[in-house]
Amino acid sequence: MPKFFLVIQWILFWRALGSGACTVDTQSLHQLLSSDSIFGNSSTAPRWSDYGAPQPGAVIHPATEKDVQLTVRWAVKNEVPFFVQNGGNGWATTFTLGCDGIAIDLDLLRDVAFSDDRKLVTVGGGALISNVTAAGSRNGALVATGTCDCVGMQGAVLGGGIGYLTGEYGLGVDNVVSMNVVLADGSAEIVTWKSSPDLFWALRGAGPNFGIVTSAVFKSHPIGSSNLGTAWTGALVYTPAQLDSVLRVISNLTLTPPMSLSMTWALGDTGQPSIIVSVFYHGTEDAGRAAFASILGIGPVADGTGIVPYNMWNAGSASACAKGGRKPTWGVGMSRLDPASWHAVYDVWAELVGHAGFEHSSVLLNVNPMDTARELPVFSSSFPFRHTVSHFASITALYTDPTLDAMALSYGQKARELWQSADGLVHHSTYINNALGDEDLTTVYGISLLRLRALKKRYDPQCQFGQWFPLPCENVP
Numbered sequence: 262m263p264k265f266f267l268v269i270q271w272i273l274f275w276r277a278l279g280s281g282a283c284t285v286d287t288q289s290l291h292q293l294l295s296s297d298s299i300f301g302n303s304s305t306a307p308r309w310s311d312y313g314a315p316q317p318g319a320v321i322h323p324a325t326e327k328d329v330q331l332t333v334r335w336a337v338k339n340e341v342p343f344f345v346q347n348g349g350n351g352w353a354t355t356f357t358l359g360c361d362g363i364a365i366d367l368d369l370l371r372d373v374a375f376s377d378d379r380k381l382v383t384v385g386g387g388a389l390i391s392n393v394t395a396a397g398s399r400n401g402a403l404v405a406t407g408t409c410d411c412v413g414m415q416g417a418v419l420g421g422g423i424g425y426l427t428g429e430y431g432l433g434v435d436n437v438v439s440m441n442v443v444l445a446d447g448s449a450e451i452v453t454w455k456s457s458p459d460l461f462w463a464l465r466g467a468g469p470n471f472g473i474v475t476s477a478v479f480k481s482h483p484i485g486s487s488n489l490g491t492a493w494t495g496a497l498v499y500t501p502a503q504l505d506s507v508l509r510v511i512s513n514l515t516l517t518p519p520m521s522l523s524m525t526w527a528l529g530d531t532g533q534p535s536i537i538v539s540v541f542y543h544g545t546e547d548a549g550r551a552a553f554a555s556i557l558g559i560g561p562v563a564d565g566t567g568i569v570p571y572n573m574w575n576a577g578s579a580s581a582c583a584k585g586g587r588k589p590t591w592g593v594g595m596s597r598l599d600p601a602s603w604h605a606v607y608d609v610w611a612e613l614v615g616h617a618g619f620e621h622s623s624v625l626l627n628v629n630p631m632d633t634a635r636e637l638p639v640f641s642s643s644f645p646f647r648h649t650v651s652h653f654a655s656i657t658a659l660y661t662d663p664t665l666d667a668m669a670l671s672y673g674q675k676a677r678e679l680w681q682s683a684d685g686l687v688h689h690s691t692y693i694n695n696a697l698g699d700e701d702l703t704t705v706y707g708i709s710l711l712r713l714r715a716l717k718k719r720y721d722p723q724c725q726f727g728q729w730f731p732l733p734c735e736n737v738p
């Protein structure tokens with residue numbers, strides 16, 4: 262028999278042995294949960310990126326908050342490590358969970374319900390951003406969400422919550438009114454600023470370290486004559502020859518509250534690099550075109566802007582939602598855009614996508630007006646960067662072959678170093694939802710780190726919630 266087939270046989274043998282030997286026996290949990298709960302496996306809880314992803318031995322889909330409590334108590338009692346997901350997008354490499362652990366997937370908790378006056382909305386722990394914007398459109402109200410439909414609403418907000426409405430309504434964490442939370446001992450608490458100021462502070466910025474949010478109440482903003490349910494938004498496409506003009510204009514652009522801007526670098530269908538600037542203006546087309554006159558003045562080769570209803574604002578990012586593949590992402594927070602370092606990053610990216618297997622790798626910049634967020638003091642939540650960071654950059658190496666990991670790493674790190682070298686900050690800062698996982702804790706928790714560490718020891722001393730940028734606990738020196 263050729264050597265090749267022997268090798269394949271050995272691989273199949275070990276894989277069979279591996280998957281057979283390592284699952285979590287959830288029989289005793291079956292009997293505890295309500296009959297609508299579902300017991301699945303990793304195929305029922307797919308993740309956006311397989312790079313550094315957790316490898317749970319079983320997946321539980323609890324049907325009620327009570328089921329979440331029972332699952333946590335069961336896992337703690339049986340010493341089964343667990344982590345929680347809603348959208349499954351978190352790409353950090355901080356997961357240590359293997360096949361002796363379980364995933365708690367909240368996808369059965371996706372209800373979104375508005376109050377009669379439409380000024381409050383209750384969002385289930387597993388709701389996706391698309392669930393929130395769809396319900397908002399139906400009910401005539403806007404909610405501050407992130408800009409990707411497939412991302413879990415609570416996941417996006419518990420890290421900070423940056424999106425198109427940041428300029429007008431502040432960060433996602435600023436719009437939280439209360440949270441139903443299952444804590445490390447399996448108890449359930451309604452956490453508000455009044456009932457539990459410490460937890461309310463910690464959850465809004467470092468949530469996954471402290472509990473499982475099974476639902477949360479957010480402020481919502483009724484659509485009316487002074488609050489349109491539409492925006493002027495869409496993609497302006499530029500050529501690489503226009504890159505320096507685009508960078509110069511963005512670096513000199515001051516965004517007012519109705520504005521938001523993102524820039525993506527990606528290869529087009531013909532393999533040509535495109536500079537795509539997505540403009541967003543919560544208002545009329547005329548006002549939007551005037552606000553973005555400097556960008557339009559460069560002369561985009563394509564203009565895909567138009568008046569778009571609330572539930573379609575995130576349509577431009579839909580293609581980035583596909584699950585699976587390897588997508589390590591290096592993120593950097595910045596106070597400004599430095600054209601020279603961005604040009605250097607462009608060269609790094611252009612070289613990366615020139616390698617076979619990396620063609621779909623991309624660079625993303627999000628810029629938001631932070632004035633409204635900055636009306637609140639830095640200590641109003643554990644999100645630490647509202648007064649310093651306004652530009653959020655990331656590079657995603659997208660490929661499938663694990664043997665390309667080392668090459669992806671070298672390009673990602675190079676881009677990150679270039680951005681950080683001109684980030685305009687006293688301390689490097691990375692939005693936790695954009696970070697890779699190899700950053701030190703000060704880079705993701707900033708000025709909040711000390712108080713977070715103290716609260717971690719109080720609320721989760723055994724480190725049950727230890728998969729997402731884990732804060733140190735008593736047992737872990």
Ligand SMILES: *[C@@H]1O[C@H](CO)[C@@H](O)[C@H](O)[C@H]1NC(C)=O
Pocket residue numbers: 301302303304
């Ligand atoms: C997950 O469960 C399904 C249905 O029970 C099964 O067909 C599939 O092979 C399992 N997948 C894994 C990765 O274990």
Ligand SMILES: *[C@@H]1O[C@H](CO)[C@@H](O)[C@H](O)[C@H]1NC(C)=O
Pocket residue numbers: 371372373389391392
């Ligand atoms: C939430 O959105 C997903 C994806 O679009 C959809 O499949 C699901 O039915 C929605 N759930 C609810 C409760 O609206």
Ligand SMILES: *[C@@H]1O[C@H](CO)[C@@H](O)[C@H](O)[C@H]1NC(C)=O
Pocket residue numbers: 509510513
């Ligand atoms: C920067 O913007 C200001 C007004 O916003 C304008 O007067 C100035 O010419 C711009 N500078 C450059 C280099 O584009």
